[in-house]
Amino acid sequence: MVLFRFLTSLFVLLIPLHIHAVLINKINISGLETVSRGSVLSYLAIEVNEDLNPDLLPSLKQNLLQKDLFKDISVSIDNNELNINVVENPTIKYFEINGFKDDEVINSEIVEKIILNFNLSAGQVFAPDNLKKLIDNLKFLYQEKAFYNTLINLKQTIDDKNRIGIELNINEGDRALIQSFNIIGNNFYTNKDILDNFNIGLPDFYLMNFFTKKDHFSKKELNAGIQKITNKYLESGFLDFKVSNIEIKHIKEVNKLDMTIFIEEGIQYKVANVQFSGNLLGFSHRKLREQIQLEDNEIFQRKKILQGVSKIQKLYNDLGYLYADVKSSVTTRKNSDKLSITISIEPDSLIFINRINISGNTTTQDDVIRRQLKLNEGEVYSKEAIDESINKIKRLGYFSDVKYEFKRHQLDFDKVDMFIEVTETKTGELSIGLSHSNSTGASITAGISQNNILGTGNTLKASFSNSDALEQTSIYFMNPHINNSKHKISYGVFSKNLDAGNLDASSYILSEGGVNFGYGIPMSSSSEIFSEIIASKVDLTCGVSLRLVEEIAQCSSNDELDLSLSFAYSSNTLNDFYFATDGTKNSLKTIISLPLGDFKYYQIEASHKNYTPIFNNKTFKFSSRLNYGSGYGDKDLPFFKRYYEGGNSSVRGFDFNSLGAKYASTDKPKGGELSLVSSLGIASGLQFLGLANENMRISAFMDAGTISEKSSDFSLNSIRVSSGVEFSWLTPIGPLGLNYAVPLVKESTDKTSSFNFVLGSTF
Numbered sequence: 001m002v003l004f005r006f007l008t009s010l011f012v013l014l015i016p017l018h019i020h021a022v023l024i025n026k027i028n029i030s031g032l033e034t035v036s037r038g039s040v041l042s043y044l045a046i047e048v049n050e051d052l053n054p055d056l057l058p059s060l061k062q063n064l065l066q067k068d069l070f071k072d073i074s075v076s077i078d079n080n081e082l083n084i085n086v087v088e089n090p091t092i093k094y095f096e097i098n099g100f101k102d103d104e105v106i107n108s109e110i111v112e113k114i115i116l117n118f119n120l121s122a123g124q125v126f127a128p129d130n131l132k133k134l135i136d137n138l139k140f141l142y143q144e145k146a147f148y149n150t151l152i153n154l155k156q157t158i159d160d161k162n163r164i165g166i167e168l169n170i171n172e173g174d175r176a177l178i179q180s181f182n183i184i185g186n187n188f189y190t191n192k193d194i195l196d197n198f199n200i201g202l203p204d205f206y207l208m209n210f211f212t213k214k215d216h217f218s219k220k221e222l223n224a225g226i227q228k229i230t231n232k233y234l235e236s237g238f239l240d241f242k243v244s245n246i247e248i249k250h251i252k253e254v255n256k257l258d259m260t261i262f263i264e265e266g267i268q269y270k271v272a273n274v275q276f277s278g279n280l281l282g283f284s285h286r287k288l289r290e291q292i293q294l295e296d297n298e299i300f301q302r303k304k305i306l307q308g309v310s311k312i313q314k315l316y317n318d319l320g321y322l323y324a325d326v327k328s329s330v331t332t333r334k335n336s337d338k339l340s341i342t343i344s345i346e347p348d349s350l351i352f353i354n355r356i357n358i359s360g361n362t363t364t365q366d367d368v369i370r371r372q373l374k375l376n377e378g379e380v381y382s383k384e385a386i387d388e389s390i391n392k393i394k395r396l397g398y399f400s401d402v403k404y405e406f407k408r409h410q411l412d413f414d415k416v417d418m419f420i421e422v423t424e425t426k427t428g429e430l431s432i433g434l435s436h437s438n439s440t441g442a443s444i445t446a447g448i449s450q451n452n453i454l455g456t457g458n459t460l461k462a463s464f465s466n467s468d469a470l471e472q473t474s475i476y477f478m479n480p481h482i483n484n485s486k487h488k489i490s491y492g493v494f495s496k497n498l499d500a501g502n503l504d505a506s507s508y509i510l511s512e513g514g515v516n517f518g519y520g521i522p523m524s525s526s527s528e529i530f531s532e533i534i535a536s537k538v539d540l541t542c543g544v545s546l547r548l549v550e551e552i553a554q555c556s557s558n559d560e561l562d563l564s565l566s567f568a569y570s571s572n573t574l575n576d577f578y579f580a581t582d583g584t585k586n587s588l589k590t591i592i593s594l595p596l597g598d599f600k601y602y603q604i605e606a607s608h609k610n611y612t613p614i615f616n617n618k619t620f621k622f623s624s625r626l627n628y629g630s631g632y633g634d635k636d637l638p639f640f641k642r643y644y645e646g647g648n649s650s651v652r653g654f655d656f657n658s659l660g661a662k663y664a665s666t667d668k669p670k671g672g673e674l675s676l677v678s679s680l681g682i683a684s685g686l687q688f689l690g691l692a693n694e695n696m697r698i699s700a701f702m703d704a705g706t707i708s709e710k711s712s713d714f715s716l717n718s719i720r721v722s723s724g725v726e727f728s729w730l731t732p733i734g735p736l737g738l739n740y741a742v743p744l745v746k747e748s749t750d751k752t753s754s755f756n757f758v759l760g761s762t763f
Contacts, residue, residue, distance in 0.1 A: 022053075023049070023080055024046060024047075024050055024077070024081070024082050025048065026081040027046075027047075027048060027081070027082045031087055032088070033162060034088060034091060034125070035070075039069075043064055043067055044060065044063075044064075046082065054077055060075055061074075064084075064086070068089065068129065068130070069088060069125055070087060070088055071087055071128070072086070073087070089125050089126050090126050090158050090163055091124070091164070092123065092124050092125075092163070092164055092166065093122065093164060094165050095115055095121065095165075096168070097111045097114075097167075097168045097170065098169050098170065099169045105142050105172070106138070106141060114134060115134070118133055118134040120166070126164050126166075135152055138168070139152065145216070145219070146175050146176040146177075147174075147176075148173075148176055148252075148255075149173035149174065150170065150173050151171040151173070152168055152171075153168070153170075154166070154167070155167040175216060175217070176217065176250055176256060176257050177215045177255070177257065178200060178203070178215040178256070179215075179251075180202070180259065181195060181202055181259045181260075182259070182260045183260075183263065185244070185262050185264055185265065186263055188233075188236070188238070188265055194263075197228035197229050198221065198225030199221045199224070200215070200217060200218060201214055202215065217259075222246075226243055229263075233265065234302050235303050236268065236299065237268045237299045237301065238267070238269075239269055239332070239339070240265075241263070241266050242263070242264050243263050244262045244264050247261075247262075268337065269300045269337055270300060270337055270339070271296055271299075272297075272338035273340055274340075274342075275340065275342045276342075276345065277345070278346050279347055281321075281345075281347055287315075288312055288343070291312050292304065292305065292308035292343075293307065294308070294341075300330075300339060308328075309328050309343065312345070314384075316345070317382070318383050319350075319380075320351055320382060321349075322381045323348040323349070323351065323408075324346070324348055325345070326345050326346075328342070328343050328344075349413060350414060351381040351416055352379065352414060352415050353376070353377050353380075353381055353415075353418060354377065354412070354415035355377060355418070356370070356373065356375075357419045358370070359420070360421045360422040360423055361422050361424060362424060363424055363455040364398055364399075364455040365456060365457070368396075368455065371457075371481055372389055372393045373392075374388055374389045374392075381406075381416065386404070388525055390402055390420075391576075391583070392525065392526075394574075395574060395576070396452075396457070398422075398424060398457075399425055400425035401423040401694065402421075403420070403421045404420045404421070405418075405419050406419075407419065458478065458479045459476070459477065459480075459490075461474065461475070461476045461477075461492075462474070462476075470498050471497040472494070473494065473496070474492060474494035474495070476490065476491075476492035476494075476516075477491060485522070486522050487520065488521075488530065489520075490516070490517070490532070491516065492515070492516050493513075494512075494513065494536075495512065496510075496511075497509070497510070498640075508542045508543055508639075509540075509541040510539070510541075510640050512536050512538050514535050514537065514562070515536075516534040516535075518533075519532075526571055527570065528570055529567065529568065530568045530569075530570070532565075532568075533563075535562070535563050535597075536561075536562045537560055537562075538559065540559075542554075553636075554638060554639060558598075559599055560598055561598045562599050563594045563596050564592065564593045564594065564597070565591075566590065566591040566592075567589070567590050568587060568588065568590075569587065570587040570588075571584070571585070571587075572586075573585070574609075574611065575611075578735055580619075582612065584609060584610045585608075586608050586609075588604075588606045589603075589606075590603070590604055591604075591605070595633075599635070600632050600634075601632065601638060601641060602631075602632060603629040603637075604627070604628045604629075605628075606626045606627075607624070607625035607626075608622075608623065608625070609623040610622045617685065618683065619682065620681075621679075621680065621682075621699075622678075622679070623678065623679045623680075624677070624679075625675075625676075626674075626675070627643045628673060628711060629643065629673050629674075630673055643671055643675040644672075644707065645660065645706070646658040646659040646705075646720075646751075648739070648756050650677050650705055651720050651721075652726075652756065653722030653723075653754060654720060654722065654743060655751035655753045657669055659705065659707045660672050660707030660708070660709065660718075661707070661709045670709055671707065672707040672708045672709045673709065674707070674708040674711040675705070675707050675708075677703070677705035678703070678704050678705065679701055679702065679703045679704070681699045681700060681726075682699060683697050683698070683699035683728075684698060684699070685697060686698060695730035695731075696729050696730075697729075699725065700724075700725050701723065701724060701725070701726060701739075701741075703721070703722050704721045704722075704745075705719065706719045706720065719745065720750065721743070721745035722744055722745075723742060724739055724742055724754075726738065726740075736757075737757070738755075738756075738757055739755070739756050740754055740755050741756075
């Protein structure tokens with residue numbers, strides 16, 4: 001019965017529409033100049049031979065006006081014909097915004113984007129509403145930066161072809177500067193503690209404020225500061241903290257701003273307990289609780305909770321649960337400063353690696369990359385294994401960038417495809433030319449050096465150089481993966497003629513030629529042991545100055561055969577080859593001359609590098625190396641095996657090889673049995689200079705080092721210290737370094753060199 005009444009009522013309502021409807025036989029459109037008839041017809045809700053109720057004409061007109069193509073429209077029905085007369089909006093001939101000062105509020109680039117976003121570019125149909133919105137947007141931008149007196153004058157001209165030219169002339173006026181900035185409602189933190197989080201506020205002293213412009217108001221900087229103080233309070237356990245009000249008063253007479261921020265600190269909460277819910281997959285409460293570095297009754301710290309959640313997430317990721325969902329929530333207690341923390345865990349499904357896709361390696365073979373992976377297709381996903389695999393690829397030094405991502409399989413949700421994208425860098429060079437070095441003098445060089453020959457991952461180096469100090473020829477080959485156990489083999493031949501007198505060292509000439517063979521075995525994914533035997537024939541000719549001092553015994557001996565065996569242990573967990581930001585690199589090497597040879601000596605060389613990420617994407621580096629050598633069997637360490645320090649790879653700011661004791665007759669460095677060099681520094685990208693180039697770094701450093709002629713002579717008083725800055729750039733021809741260092745601890749007799757240039761440097 002109800003349905004019958006509804007249908008009857010609907011029928012009665014529709015009868016008038018049908019009675020007044022007019023059958024449209026033709027549609028006439030007049031006034032079109034640039035807009036096509038087809039475009040207008042597409043906007044109409046009526047076609048020829050359809051009924052149209054005259055009462056709908058106003059809505060039809062309004063629908064056409066909304067298209068921003070017309071500034072006036074008349075619509076009528078006459079003799080079953082629909083008549084539409086339009087007056088088109090003009091076409092934009094040009095649109096200009098003038099009078100603004102670049103980068104004060106807007107600049108040319110922003111202006112272009114604004115004009116484009118509001119559809120006011122030349123050639124587009126002019127819509128007055130868009131112009132109004134653009135002007136309102138400009139006013140808003142100026143208000144946001146306290147330009148309260150900005151005037152925007154509009155000039156429009158229309159030619160006889162219905163084209164409009166638009167000019168906006170901006171008179172910016174002066175910015176209202178901050179004269180007071182107050183915080184009301186704080187008890188836990190002082191005003192200074194809070195205001196230091198804002199980049200705006202009371203002006204710095206005149207010269208500094210010229211650069212910082214701290215008294216220049218910006219809504220963006222205000223909001224950023226509010227977010228910082230909110231985070232500051234949340235990190236200290238004030239979960240109810242809020243900014244209740246912000247007052248900004250513009251004093252028109254002096255065009256100044258008085259700012260006041262009202263805050264409510266609330267309660268500082270402590271941790272009552274930490275609970276875990278969901279599917280823990282066998283992890284004990286104790287194991288999970290260890291990941292949250294907050295004790296019961298300790299002040300709540302959001303940062304530690306987030307870090308703990310991340311650690312728990314990693315535990316499940318390492319088990320293969322890539323999409324494990326770990327969330328934290330807090331429950332406060334009424335009239336109490338205690339809260340409960342609940343960590344909910346939903347592991348999702350166990351994930352397997354479906355396919356591994358590698359791209360970007362135009363030279364390097366897939367196998368060279370794949371053999372660095374600790375996971376293969378079909379195996380269970382592990383974040384730890386993935387992270388180590390990517391770091392191993394980076395440590396190869398073949399790529400300037402390595403990226404990866406996972407995509408869940410569309411059909412099998414328990415599988416993911418892994419996509420690795422590499423960007424190859426220069427791993428070798430063919431060179432013929434002239435060069436000059438502050439360490440070896442002018443030289444002629446020729447050679448080939450390829451760390452990734454033919455993309456196989458093998459290393460081949462063949463070189464010849466001839467300088468004032470050194471003539472050297474060598475051929476070296478290394479295969480880092482000769483079998484499925486990832487063993488390494490190397491071999492080569494070499495010869496050199498060294499005139500140490502031209503090398504800022506002792507006065508002697510050394511001619512040496514020999515062969516070397518090495519073999520390495522991996523101990524883990526990031527460490528190996530390597531052994532090498534070197535056999536060479538040595539021809540030593542001493543200068544007059546050496547024949548007059550303690551080296552006379554070695555100069556007059558008939559020792560020729562140098563046969564040495566070395567054992568080295570190395571580990572490397574750095575996350576990049578050139579610009580590491582995390583990890584360590586350690587090495588310990590022992591070299592001993594074998595009794596079958598004529599020389600009797602041993603050497604121990606140890607080095608350590610550590611990179612730690614710190615605030616604002618900066619990296620802290622500490623490195624140190626200790627070298628020690630001595631003789632055995634009633635023989636001394638050959639003086640040409642001594643260590644020298646000073647220069648780019650040592651204590652920067654001092655001349656190459658210049659540290660340590662000197663020969664009285666020549667003032668040349670003697671070198672020493674013991675050397676110790678340490679360095680610390682902080683490196684950063686160049687984002688703060690507006691250069692977001694991942695291949696550039698700048699660092700501040702401090703070096704310290706010393707040489708002891710005899711190990712028993714070691715003294716802290718002989719340590720030299722320098723400090724400076726270095727710029728490093730991974731160029732298409734290899735890494736480049738420029739550094740400027742100033743000696744801080746030196747003696748008047750030391751030779752210094754403040755500015756240095758080097759190819760092949762890394763931070």
